Amino acid sequence: MIELPPLTQIPNQAELLVTHEAIHPFVHRTPILTNASIDRKAGAKLFFKCENFQRIGAFKMRGAASAALRLRPEERERGLATHSSGNHAQAVARMARELHIPAYIVMPHDAPRVKVAAVKEYGAEITYCNNTPDERQAALDAVVRQTGAAFIHPFNDFGVIAGQATCAMELIEDTDVVLDTIIAPVGGGGLLAGTALAGRYFSRRAEVVAAEPKAVDDAARSILSGRIESNAVNLTVADGLRTNLGERTFAIIHRYVSEIFLVEEQEIIDAMRLIWERMKIIVEPSCAVPLAAILKHPERFRGQSVGIILTGGNVDVDRLPFGQS
Amino acid sequence: MIELPPLTQIPNQAELLVTHEAIHPFVHRTPILTNASIDRKAGAKLFFKCENFQRIGAFKMRGAASAALRLRPEERERGLATHSSGNHAQAVARMARELHIPAYIVMPHDAPRVKVAAVKEYGAEITYCNNTPDERQAALDAVVRQTGAAFIHPFNDFGVIAGQATCAMELIEDTDVVLDTIIAPVGGGGLLAGTALAGRYFSRRAEVVAAEPKAVDDAARSILSGRIESNAVNLTVADGLRTNLGERTFAIIHRYVSEIFLVEEQEIIDAMRLIWERMKIIVEPSCAVPLAAILKHPERFRGQSVGIILTGGNVDVDRLPFGQS
Known part of the structure; x- marks a missing residue:
């Protein structure tokens, strides 16, 4: 690799x-x-x-792969985290599975059922939050604090x-x-x-x-x-x-x-x-x-x-x- | 060819x-x-x-092409005819256009609008009929008699x-x-x-x-x-x-x-x-x-x-x- x-x-x-x-x-x-x-x-x-x-x-698989491969090994093994209700969530979850590391995904309660199912299928742990930017960020911060996982931003x-x-x-x-x-x-x-x-x-x-x-x-x-x-x-x-x-x-x-x-x-x-x-x-x-x-x-x-x-x-x-x- | x-x-x-x-x-x-x-x-x-x-x-394009290429040139130039409300109609119409010959398609009055539009787009002439086997056959026979076109059966x-x-x-x-x-x-x-x-x-x-x-x-x-x-x-x-x-x-x-x-x-x-x-x-x-x-x-x-x-x-x-x- x-x-x-x-x-x-x-x-x-x-x-x-x-x-x-x-x-x-x-x-x-x-x-x-x-x-x-x-x-x-x-x-x-x-x-x-x-x-x-x-x-x-x-x-999105491309960006998630590129970002994950830029983490130091000791960072990477603590896992990947992100907030997304869409393709980025699936990409991070899938890349984590490829690397045999955990993935933590923050998703709104009202995320489409199919998207939630896809992320679960890749073995990621989902944290639900209310669908506002502030609550999403708070939920993500809590996940990162608890797990030490590396946050992969969807684009920035x-x-x-x-x-x-x-x-x-x-x-x-x-x-x-x-x-x-x-x-x-x-x-x-x-x-x-x-x-x-x-x-x-x-x-x-x-x-x-x-x-x-x-x-x-x-x-x-x-x-x-x-x-x-x-x-x-x-x-x-x-x-x-x-x-x-x-x-x-x-x-x-x-x-x-x-x-x-x-x-x-x-x-x-x-x-x-x-x-x-x-x-x-x-x-x-x-x-x-x-x-x-x-x-x-x-x-x-x-x-x-x-x-x-x-x-x-x-x-x-x-x-x-x-x-x- | x-x-x-x-x-x-x-x-x-x-x-x-x-x-x-x-x-x-x-x-x-x-x-x-x-x-x-x-x-x-x-x-x-x-x-x-x-x-x-x-x-x-x-x-269906494969079968229509194979059948049309088996007609004698003097048969072929009078055109192709068939009855179909589905893919075979489009295939015959398209093959006729490729060969620069006319196509005559018998379709039921209640054929899906999109199928009718596709056949028209290939330049075929459509004859509408009631959706029973007998009326369909009668309409096709009339078209073949009037035009001299060759009937391409959908499968038999x-x-x-x-x-x-x-x-x-x-x-x-x-x-x-x-x-x-x-x-x-x-x-x-x-x-x-x-x-x-x-x-x-x-x-x-x-x-x-x-x-x-x-x-x-x-x-x-x-x-x-x-x-x-x-x-x-x-x-x-x-x-x-x-x-x-x-x-x-x-x-x-x-x-x-x-x-x-x-x-x-x-x-x-x-x-x-x-x-x-x-x-x-x-x-x-x-x-x-x-x-x-x-x-x-x-x-x-x-x-x-x-x-x-x-x-x-x-x-x-x-x-x-x-x-x-």
């Missing part, structure tokens, strides 16, 4: 390369799919990086960001054309920050842009104002994108991401339906946000080769956003 | 090989996926042949059977282990008959078995009684499997298929959910029937390498069989 040094600043090219090497035993090199009928609709050549086929069903961590960067590194390496644009969705910004670094270090040409639900447009506003903005409400079908940026992700995104496209809820659902129906793969609503942006701005992407990161496929098939007619 | 001679009897090994060669420009060589977590649940090593990624989203045609056989040929060729069993669902029997021939001609060991919804167990009863049985009602979630066998498919299946496993409706839905949730791919209920059979009879399949044909992925995402809680 390759162990990694801690990262205290924005990772450089060599640090991303060694991260990719180190996490290799813990993640899949996911396929890149294309679809002629969606290409015709978009007027562009789209390369979908399928992190829905990643272990635990989402790219250079180790996590370096892990997420490996997704776009593979996208760039495995695509047989030179990409003009790479587009990723943005929530807390871990994936987007990593993608921006990968684009800068490993692509001759690709511009890295982002897509965000208009209902939670904090990242777009943060880029404009130059400081981290937040959302008054966070109601969007793209449940993976409700979070605000952190200072580490913001520092990278502000510097290296040129544009954030905003899309409406119905546009997200329509794009998700298009991926399901044409590509026959299951993707989360968050995945559909970049495609929605491309279909909304055909003039921006026309004729281009565009890499799209499909972030994950963990949806509750009992609660889909399509019309149940 | 390779043209094929007509088939008036059960195709032999060489005829399947040349069929595979001839249809190559019109079909995808679909991937074979594996899933460690479903393997653990099944106690077997499963190889899923993903015809949900086939053109038009189902294996040796050309179609030869086309469907190419799916298992690829499964056998592209799997890096020797398969112990190949399992396919059975409706009209075109796929199963083709799979049985492919298994017999191209596998050193594989036994070909089938799976069928208990609610429409006509094929299982036909094997026992030695003649084609039919269903009094055909209510099953596996809408691709409601048809009875034809005499050509029966002749092959009766001879070469050793066993047909029956599964309950809820077992089909549970297996479909398992494929969706673990593999992150969209498959039709019919696809889940073989996996349901494997999970129901673990002792039969334990420790084996089993090839499973996933027939297609054309589901209406607005009407899924999962509980909408």
